[in-house]
Amino acid sequence: MSEALTFHFDVDGADFTSAGQASVQVKKNLRLLGISPDIIRRVSIAMYEGEINMVIHAGGGEADVTVTEEEIVISLRDHGPGIKDIDQAMQEGFSTASDRIRTLGFGAGMGLPNMKRYTDHMEIRSELGKGTDITMRVNLK
Amino acid sequence: MTVRELVEKAPFKAAVLPDPDREITGVYIGDLLSWVMGRASGGDAWITIMSNVNIVAVASLADTACVIEAEGVTPDEEILATASAKGVNILLAEGGAYETAIALSKLL
Numbered sequence: 696m697s698e699a700l701t702f703h704f705d706v707d708g709a710d711f712t713s714a715g716q717a718s719v720q721v722k723k724n725l726r727l728l729g730i731s732p733d734i735i736r737r738v739s740i741a742m743y744e745g746e747i748n749m750v751i752h753a754g755g756g757e758a759d760v761t762v763t764e765e766e767i768v769i770s771l772r773d774h775g776p777g778i779k780d781i782d783q784a785m786q787e788g789f790s791t792a793s794d795r796i797r798t799l800g801f802g803a804g805m806g807l808p809n810m811k812r813y814t815d816h817m818e819i820r821s822e823l824g825k826g827t828d829i830t831m832r833v834n835l836k
Numbered sequence: 837m838t839v840r841e842l843v844e845k846a847p848f849k850a851a852v853l854p855d856p857d858r859e860i861t862g863v864y865i866g867d868l869l870s871w872v873m874g875r876a877s878g879g880d881a882w883i884t885i886m887s888n889v890n891i892v893a894v895a896s897l898a899d900t901a902c903v904i905e906a907e908g909v910t911p912d913e914e915i916l917a918t919a920s921a922k923g924v925n926i927l928l929a930e931g932g933a934y935e936t937a938i939a940l941s942k943l944l
C-alpha cells in the first residue's frame with residue numbers, strides 16, 4: 696500500500712434505522728486490506744458513533760476514510776445545528792437526544808467519549824448554525 | 837465455548853446462527869448502545885432486551901460473539917434476516933438478564 700486509499704460516503708439523515716451502513720462498509724474494506732481485527736474494531740465503532748450522531752443530531756452529512764501506511768483518518772462533516780459547548784458534549788452522560796431516540800437505545804451521552812477513547816487523536820470543529828467537522832486518527836504504526 | 841455449543845447446552849434458542857463456530861470469551865449486559873460499544877469486548881455474548889435493527893450494526897461493529905435477547909424478546913423477521921446476512925448470531929432466552937447471565941456463568 697504505497698498510496699493513500701480514500702473511501703467516501705454520503706450519510707442519509709432521513710432514516711436512522713438503516714444508519715451505520717457507511718461504518719459496516721468501512722469494516723469490510725479494512726478487512727480486505729488486511730488491517731488487524733483490533734484496529735478494525737476501534738475504527739468501526741468510532742465511525743459508527745460519528746455516523747449515528749450526524750443522523751440523529753445533524754440531519755446527515757458526509758464521511759471520508761483515508762488509509763495510509765501510517766494511519767487511518769476518519770473525517771465527518773455535517774451542516775447541522777453545531778455543538779454549543781464542545782467540552783460539555785464530550786462529557787460522559789451529556790445528551791440532548793429526544794425520548795424517541797432514547798427508546799432505540801441511543802442518547803446515553805457516550806458516543807463522543809467513545810470516539811475519543813477508541814482513536815489516537817480526535818479534533819472537533821463546530822459552529823452554531825453552520826455545522827460540525829470531526830477528524831479522528833488511528834495509528835497503524 | 838462456541839455459540840453452537842452454547843445453544844446445545846443452555847436453555848437458549850437460536851433465532852439465527854450465521855457464525856456458529858464463533859468463540860465466546862466473555863459476557864456483557866446492557867441496553868444503551870453506546871455503553872455496549874464503549875464497554876463490551878470483542879467475543880462477548882451480549883445480553884439485552886433491545887431488539888431494533890440497530891443491535892445488528894452494534895453487534896457487528898463491536899464484534900460480539902452473539903446477541904442474547906432476554907425476557908422472551910423476539911426481533912422481527914426483517915431484523916433476523918439482516919442479522920443473518922451480516923453474520924450476527926442471535927439467541928433467544930426466556931429468562932431475564934440475571935437468569936441468562938447465571939446460565940452463561942455455569943457454562944463458560
Ligand SMILES: Nc1ncnc2c1ncn2[C@@H]1O[C@H](COP(=O)(O)OP(=O)(O)OP(=O)(O)O)[C@@H](O)[C@H]1O
Nearest residue numbers: 748752753784790791801802803804805806807870
Ligand atoms: N454532529 C453533531 N451535530 C450537533 N450536535 C451533536 C453532534 N454530535 C454530537 N452532538 C451533541 O453532543 C451530544 C453528545 O453526543 P454523544 O454522541 O456523546 O451522545 P448522544 O449521541 O446524545 O448519545 P449516545 O451517543 O450515547 O447514543 C449530543 O446529545 C448532541 O447534543
Ligand SMILES: [Mg+2]
Nearest residue numbers: 744748806807
Ligand atoms: Mg452519539
